[in-house]
Amino acid sequence: MNELDLIDDFDLEFGVNAEKQRDRRVWVTVDREALMDVGRFLFDKGFEHLSAISVTDYLDEGVYELTYHLWSYSDNFLVTVKTKISRNKPAIDSVTPIWGESAQIHERELHELFGVTFEGNTDLAPLFLEDWDGPPPFRKDFDWRKYVKENYYDKENEREKHYFI
Amino acid sequence: MIKKMNEKNTTSYELLFGPAHPGSGNFSVRLRVDGEQVTSARADPGYLHRGFEKLMEYRDRMQNSILSDRVCVFEALNWNLVHAEAVDELTGEEIPEKARYIRVLMAELSRIQSHLIWYGATSMGIGFDTGFKIAFGYRDYILDLFELVTGGRVYPAGYICPGGVRRDLPDSAKDKIIHVLGKTREMLRKCESFEKTTLRHRTKGVGILNRGDALRLGATGPIARASGISSDVRFDDPYEIYPELDFEIPTRDEGDAYARCIVGREEIQESIRIVEQVLERMPEKKLEPIKPKLANKIPEGEVYVRNEIARGEAGVYMKSVGEETPYRCKIRGPSLLHMVPVLEHLLKGSQIADVPAIYWSLNICPADMDR
Numbered sequence: 312m313n314e315l316d317l318i319d320d321f322d323l324e325f326g327v328n329a330e331k332q333r334d335r336r337v338w339v340t341v342d343r344e345a346l347m348d349v350g351r352f353l354f355d356k357g358f359e360h361l362s363a364i365s366v367t368d369y370l371d372e373g374v375y376e377l378t379y380h381l382w383s384y385s386d387n388f389l390v391t392v393k394t395k396i397s398r399n400k401p402a403i404d405s406v407t408p409i410w411g412e413s414a415q416i417h418e419r420e421l422h423e424l425f426g427v428t429f430e431g432n433t434d435l436a437p438l439f440l441e442d443w444d445g446p447p448p449f450r451k452d453f454d455w456r457k458y459v460k461e462n463y464y465d466k467e468n469e470r471e472k473h474y475f476i
Numbered sequence: 477m478i479k480k481m482n483e484k485n486t487t488s489y490e491l492l493f494g495p496a497h498p499g500s501g502n503f504s505v506r507l508r509v510d511g512e513q514v515t516s517a518r519a520d521p522g523y524l525h526r527g528f529e530k531l532m533e534y535r536d537r538m539q540n541s542i543l544s545d546r547v548c549v550f551e552a553l554n555w556n557l558v559h560a561e562a563v564d565e566l567t568g569e570e571i572p573e574k575a576r577y578i579r580v581l582m583a584e585l586s587r588i589q590s591h592l593i594w595y596g597a598t599s600m601g602i603g604f605d606t607g608f609k610i611a612f613g614y615r616d617y618i619l620d621l622f623e624l625v626t627g628g629r630v631y632p633a634g635y636i637c638p639g640g641v642r643r644d645l646p647d648s649a650k651d652k653i654i655h656v657l658g659k660t661r662e663m664l665r666k667c668e669s670f671e672k673t674t675l676r677h678r679t680k681g682v683g684i685l686n687r688g689d690a691l692r693l694g695a696t697g698p699i700a701r702a703s704g705i706s707s708d709v710r711f712d713d714p715y716e717i718y719p720e721l722d723f724e725i726p727t728r729d730e731g732d733a734y735a736r737c738i739v740g741r742e743e744i745q746e747s748i749r750i751v752e753q754v755l756e757r758m759p760e761k762k763l764e765p766i767k768p769k770l771a772n773k774i775p776e777g778e779v780y781v782r783n784e785i786a787r788g789e790a791g792v793y794m795k796s797v798g799e800e801t802p803y804r805c806k807i808r809g810p811s812l813l814h815m816v817p818v819l820e821h822l823l824k825g826s827q828i829a830d831v832p833a834i835y836w837s838l839n840i841c842p843a844d845m846d847r
Binding site: 332335336338359360361362363365367368378380382384387388389391410411412413415416417420438439440441448449455 | 521522525527529530691692693694696705707712713778779780782789791793795803804806808812813816817821846
């Protein structure tokens, strides 16, 4: 199977237009409802390695875009599946039933940094941040400079007062 | 850091391995032990979380290239390369021929020194002090080369940057590199003859990761190759000048800690071969230094770039909306998968005495896990 075969398969199975960006790179956008079906379809096609999951925050449109980067060890190319979810109540089905623990840890990270709830993921415990009570820190509307100033700097402190000028 | 779990059962404890353990490096694992056996392990990362993905959204490409050093202390040049490639793919800029050679040369030297740290740390963990001292001693020769070429021994300050490399190799570099390669070969010979005494006995048959688990848990790089998955990004998803070079992918089927050590050592040998080929074919023409430009916008688009670094697969997803700074930069480090799912899986059911051997055989780096 090569990139073009997969693009045809996408058209046949799901009626979506996948795009070949360059050699060994295919990008496809799907609805969030179709994500699990697309995931299972790709896993069966040999995309066994979930390289990464990422979230991009589009503040103006009010959406989160999730990207799943999948690599096939047998056919040696990468498919990126993109899907959009609402930013206000971000929730999506977990892909752990398909990719197992490797998906689990990526989802756990994104839950902490972006506040996305992955339904079906049993372990979304905090990963990197300790005793964090602020908003998810990687959101575009989180002003970390302001947060740090308010929480960690002291106006009375000789060495830190210039941050408040 | 020992906590008794149950008053009635006096052999059941919770043990903290790290973060102050020598060599564990800003990372800890909570081990539940029953007698000598580990019943469960829970990784506790986050001691080195600096939020690079967020920081990069506020900085331009040259600033980010310096920042990318810090993603992993032990292989700064490799991370420089991943970041630079992501930006280059977005801008579509033509990289000078010689810069491509220098990029691969530096990335491979960086791989060798990173594997030496791995070898040294594993040796230290299992009480094979000779291996530790030899590996770290010989690594210094490579750091001397980095100092000569980039100006920094550990952090090259974005030497491999978008558009090529910051400056050409100094004239004396070629001879010195050949000299250091000879030294490294000498070291490998020494290690091979020494390690039968300790390394082999402490790591053989310990922490076996079979092929199916390696796939499911997301292992990549030397860890996956020691479990029989023959995959190398340099080969499968080639970048820079790798398709023109002749090298092999060391693979083993055993999947134990010893196999991982051997794969690491064989990879050093392959990297030496690559460096020699690169030096042989490198164009003679002098390279112009890169001059950082102000208001240098990155064209709109999104890319996902994968590279093979010493620890496994590194990836950068970069989204640009046509500003100077990237809109989103996701960094995929190999250690996140190796240190949480793989480590927890391997430690469960092991003996306390084998914990260091398993832990260090995974070639871990807390810095690229936490980012």
